[in-house]
Amino acid sequence: MTTSSLTYGEAILSGFRYLLSNYPEVFVIGQGLWSPWYVGNSMTGLDKEFGQNRIIDSPVSELAVTGAAVGASLCGYRPIVVHPRMDFMILATDQIVNQAAKWSHMFGGQAHASVTVRSIVNRGGEQGAQHSQSLHAWFAHIPGLRVVMPATPEDARDLLIASVLSGDPVLYIDDRWLYEIEQEVSPIVEKNLRTEGPKVIRTGTDCTLVGSSYATQLCVEAAAHLEKQGVSCEIIDLRVVNPLIFDEIISSVEKTRKLCVVDGGWSACGLAGEIIAGICEKTAPSLLESTPVRLTLPDAPAPTSGPLESTYYFQSDDIVAAVLRLVSKRVGELSR
Amino acid sequence: MKNRIEGLGGLADPQLFNETLEISKWKQETLLQQLKMMLIIRGAEEKLAEGTVAGKIKCPCHLGIGQEAVAVGVSTNLRSTDRVFGAHRSHSHYLALGGSVEGLFAEVLGRVTGCSKGMGGSMHLYDGARGFMGSVPIVAATIPLAVGAGLAAKMDGRGDVAVGYFGDGAAEEGVLHESLNLASSLNLPVLFVCENNFFASHLHIGLRQPSDSIARFAEAHHIPNEVVDGNDVVAVTGAAARMINRARRGEGPSFLEAVTYRWKGHVGPSDDIDVGVKRNQDLTKWKGRDPVRRLAKAMQEKGFLSAERFSKVQEEVSTFINAAWMKAEQGDFPDQAALLDLVYFRKDEKR
Ligand SMILES: Cc1ncc(C[n+]2csc(CCOP(=O)(O)OP(=O)(O)O)c2C)c(N)n1
Numbered sequence: 001m002t003t004s005s006l007t008y009g010e011a012i013l014s015g016f017r018y019l020l021s022n023y024p025e026v027f028v029i030g031q032g033l034w035s036p037w038y039v040g041n042s043m044t045g046l047d048k049e050f051g052q053n054r055i056i057d058s059p060v061s062e063l064a065v066t067g068a069a070v071g072a073s074l075c076g077y078r079p080i081v082v083h084p085r086m087d088f089m090i091l092a093t094d095q096i097v098n099q100a101a102k103w104s105h106m107f108g109g110q111a112h113a114s115v116t117v118r119s120i121v122n123r124g125g126e127q128g129a130q131h132s133q134s135l136h137a138w139f140a141h142i143p144g145l146r147v148v149m150p151a152t153p154e155d156a157r158d159l160l161i162a163s164v165l166s167g168d169p170v171l172y173i174d175d176r177w178l179y180e181i182e183q184e185v186s187p188i189v190e191k192n193l194r195t196e197g198p199k200v201i202r203t204g205t206d207c208t209l210v211g212s213s214y215a216t217q218l219c220v221e222a223a224a225h226l227e228k229q230g231v232s233c234e235i236i237d238l239r240v241v242n243p244l245i246f247d248e249i250i251s252s253v254e255k256t257r258k259l260c261v262v263d264g265g266w267s268a269c270g271l272a273g274e275i276i277a278g279i280c281e282k283t284a285p286s287l288l289e290s291t292p293v294r295l296t297l298p299d300a301p302a303p304t305s306g307p308l309e310s311t312y313y314f315q316s317d318d319i320v321a322a323v324l325r326l327v328s329k330r331v332g333e334l335s336r
Numbered sequence: 337m338k339n340r341i342e343g344l345g346g347l348a349d350p351q352l353f354n355e356t357l358e359i360s361k362w363k364q365e366t367l368l369q370q371l372k373m374m375l376i377i378r379g380a381e382e383k384l385a386e387g388t389v390a391g392k393i394k395c396p397c398h399l400g401i402g403q404e405a406v407a408v409g410v411s412t413n414l415r416s417t418d419r420v421f422g423a424h425r426s427h428s429h430y431l432a433l434g435g436s437v438e439g440l441f442a443e444v445l446g447r448v449t450g451c452s453k454g455m456g457g458s459m460h461l462y463d464g465a466r467g468f469m470g471s472v473p474i475v476a477a478t479i480p481l482a483v484g485a486g487l488a489a490k491m492d493g494r495g496d497v498a499v500g501y502f503g504d505g506a507a508e509e510g511v512l513h514e515s516l517n518l519a520s521s522l523n524l525p526v527l528f529v530c531e532n533n534f535f536a537s538h539l540h541i542g543l544r545q546p547s548d549s550i551a552r553f554a555e556a557h558h559i560p561n562e563v564v565d566g567n568d569v570v571a572v573t574g575a576a577a578r579m580i581n582r583a584r585r586g587e588g589p590s591f592l593e594a595v596t597y598r599w600k601g602h603v604g605p606s607d608d609i610d611v612g613v614k615r616n617q618d619l620t621k622w623k624g625r626d627p628v629r630r631l632a633k634a635m636q637e638k639g640f641l642s643a644e645r646f647s648k649v650q651e652e653v654s655t656f657i658n659a660a661w662m663k664a665e666q667g668d669f670p671d672q673a674a675l676l677d678l679v680y681f682r683k684d685e686k687r
Contacts, residue, residue: 027491053491059521064480064514071484071498074469075419077491079484094511098474099481107462107470108453108670109678144679167681194680243680 003186009179011153012042015160016080018188020050023078026164029056029069030082030118038084039120040179066092066117070100070169073115078164086119086173087130100169101144113169116160121213121264122176124309129301134264136212137271139171140242146170146193147242151216152201153183155239158191166193175214175264197238197245200252204234207258207323210249210275212238215262222319229320231327241271246278253279259292260323262314267296290326295319344548344563347595348534350621353565357634362570364640370412370569371635372649374404374628377428379657380437384427384444384458385605387661393444395457398425402567402599405627406531407432409572410499410592413580414467419485420499421478422461422471425531425598429501430461430468438660439463447667454670455678475536476502476509479528483515486524486589497525497583505536507550516557516591525583527576528554528591531566537602538611554591566594567627597622 006014019026032038034047034057047055058065062083069079083089089096100113123132140147146168150156156174163170170193201216202223211219216237223233234252238244253259259279261272272294279292295314303312346352359367381401387393407428414420414433422429427440435451443450444458452462459473469485472478482500489496506512507530519526530550534541541548554561560582564571572594579590599619601609608619635641 056522059514059517061514061518063511064483064518067477067480067511067515068484068487068518071419071421071469071481071486072488072491073484074481075485075488075492077488094474094477095480099472099477102472103470104681105678106452106456106460106472108448108450108455108674109682110453110462110464111470112681114681146680 003184005182006153006157006185007179008153008156008181009041011157011185012160012174013044015157016043016046017049018161019164020046020054025076026078026080027054027056028080028082029058029065030084031058031060032084033057033082039082040176042174042179062088062091063095066095067099069115070095070113073113074103074111078114078116080116080118080164083117083119084122085131086121086135087133089117089119096139096145096169096171097142101142105144112167114167116163116170116172118172118174120174120176123302124177124313126304126306126309128304132302136173136241137265137269140244140271142242144169145242146240148172148193148240149213150174150239151178151211151213151237153181154185157185158188159193159196159239161188162191162193162196165190173213177214178217181217193240197240198236198248199239200234200248201237202233202235204232204256206232206256206327207234207260208249208252208256209233209235209319209323210238210259210261211235211263212241212271213264215264218314218316218319219262221316222323225316225320226323229324231323233323244274244278246282249275249279250282253283254287257287257289258326259288260295260319260326261292262295262319265296266299267294268299270296272296290329293322293326295322344595347563347565348548350597350618350625353568354624354630356637357568357570357630359570359634359638366412367631367635367640370408371628371631372653373408373432374569374631375650375653376437376657377404377408377431378628379653380431380440381427383441383657383661385600387444388605395444395446395459396603397444397458398603399600399605400425400428400598402622402626403531403533403596404428405569405572406529406566406594406596407501409569410527410529410576412573413577414499416465416467417494417496418467418499419469419482419489419496420467420501421469421482421485422501423475423478423503423506424459424471424473425503426461426471426501427458429471430463433463433466433468435461435463435466435468437657438664441661441664442667445664445667446669447664448670449664449667453674455674476506476511478502479506479512479515483519483524483526486519486526487522489525495584497527497580499527499529501529501531503536504530504532504534504541504550505544507553508536508544512553516553516559519589520557520559523588525586526589527579527583528589530591530593532593532595533598535598535602535610538613549593551591551593559589559591561591561593563593563595566596567625567630569627569631597625599623
């Protein structure tokens with residue numbers, strides 16, 4: 001199998017190319033698709049290659065555009081809607097939560113909204129509270145809506161393809177902070193989204209680190225540092241956060257008996273809490289040797305000023321520090 | 337096309353527009369079918385009212401008695417490959433396309449034999465084979481879905497059209513504006529049908545909007561529009577035909593405002609009472625604009641329909657409805673497994 005090196009952004013682009021070339025029922029609609037600045041290098045040239053009838057740059061109408069994609073999906077198409085900032089997608093919530101996610105169930109499985117909503121997390125750079133949110137936990141709460149968060153170039157490409165081909169409504173969340181990450185990727189093989197889930201991307205024995213999207217990459221950096229300090233971390237990249245498959249996380253924690261969850265969302269009712277709760281429910285009470293830890297954003301909107309931003313967003317150093325405390329303490333000893 | 341965005345004027349006056357319908361341009365056959373369909377819709381909704389009073393139906397039923405002519409007039413021009421979306425008051429939209437009466441009854445009774453397999457109830461109707469793509473009660477939510485169906489129809493290139501039904505209240509949601517703009521900008525084959533019955537639950541349009549005309553929004557988006565007497569099936573049929581033909585020819589969206597009135601309260605079987613609002617006097621006047629009676633009368637005057645034939649048709653419809661109800665009541669409830677099995681696309685299907 002020949003591999004090639006792709007950045008995350010290029011990998012998304014290649015996923016789009018693959019879908020548009022092989023599936024005439026795929027089209028893309030959203031804001032900024034004909035211009036480079038909204039979506040980085042992830043869609044460059046698609047409108048020229050596939051025509052502006054299949055790559056549709058839209059009015060500033062998140063709700064109607066998302067609804068139109070859902071409507072077209074009910075008529076046999078597999079549209080991808082692009083929301084260049086997840087914050088803007090909130091205006092389309094009715095169509096995602098009330099319509100697409102419910103369609104199969106409320107009509108007795110006779111129709112499915114085979115729509116993919118691509119939502120981009122784009123934060124930092126002093127863009128402030130309304131250009132920064134990672135709201136995956138909100139949407140992962142909704143039965144009927146699959147939520148996918150690729151952390152690597154290969155997943156960015158392959159899970160995009162799997163999302164569009166899944167037949168279900170899928171929220172595919174990619175992150176601008178990942179776009180330059182490079183990886184050797186294998187040739188495309190179509191995957192079944194139903195069976196894709198969390199994956200061990202690094203094996204280790206002392207502590208389980210769970211992350212998704214950009215947080216996974218921070219875990220990778222942190223694990224490298226921790227290894228130098230004699231702590232061996234196992235990393236689980238969640239990849240698909242709804243429906244969430246727990247098997248890999250459970251077996252990893254059964255091995256390491258320590259759990260640290262890193263999440264780019266907030267803590268309240270969030271993904272990190274969900275992982276910890278799931279482990280508490282699904283394993284023996286005596287399994288964990290240390291109180292589990294979650295690393296999330298402070299419970300505050302994203303600030304604008306640079307110095308505040310650098311406190312607000314955790315770095316791999318913060319993960320290193322959290323894991324060092326975790327591995328040195330026993331259950332109940334950990335403060336916070 | 338005529339444009340009356342300055343307000344509905346006489347069309348809003350129940351004392352006017354109650355004359356005999358002008359049917360001379362129409363085929364006897366079509367008119368008879370329309371009459372029958374209106375009787376079926378009315379009969380079915382009366383049956384639902386009865387079932388609710390009897391305590392057999394628990395789900396909220398928004399009855400459209402009095403509004404039958406709109407769906408019947410529009411549907412006369414549709415084919416099964418067109419795509420129609422409804423809302424919370426959509427029994428007529430579903431039935432007028434030929435949707436099964438038993439399927440409706442069974443659905444409302446929560447039976448697996450229902451048109452949505454017993455998963456939807458009155459507010460979630462579906463009949464894909466006849467082009468009824470679904471109705472949902474989030475006000476205005478299906479408007480963009482119809483735009484998307486129009487986009488799909490345009491991409492398919494087979495001259496199909498999409499229809500979105502909604503009420504005057506839905507025009508107060510921002511998504512109508514986004515959807516009209518999108519359909520207009522992309523020149524999509526969409527027919528927006530507003531059933532303006534003056535009420536959104538308990539509140540009269542005069543307390544909700546600065547004008548009683550909804551077509552004014554279409555005007556703002558350069559969408560051709562007509563305002564018709566929604567209790568005149570022939571007027572609705574004609575206007576819808578013009579609009580649907582334009583869409584089939586690739587000439588883009590249109591907007592039909594059909595002025596009508598519902599005889600029951602916002603939800604449930606009670607006559608007239610709208611969450612605290614009684615409209616007796618207006619309702620009595622609006623009954624003078626009864627769409628069914630007006631068509632039957634016109635047909636009788638033209639000699640298209642004898643009094644005996646009319647009673648015979650009424651009797652047939654009523655027998656048919658009663659039989660459908662009895663069958664529907666015998667349906668099973670959905671299997672418990674449906675609860676989880678239907679959340680995602682089924683595993684046994686191709687992907
Ligand atoms: C988004 C939303 N807001 C409020 C409601 C409650 N609601 C149900 S029907 C209705 C009135 C709608 O009026 P209209 O669109 O004119 O339709 P009609 O009932 O007259 O047929 C309202 C407010 C709802 N279902 N959805």
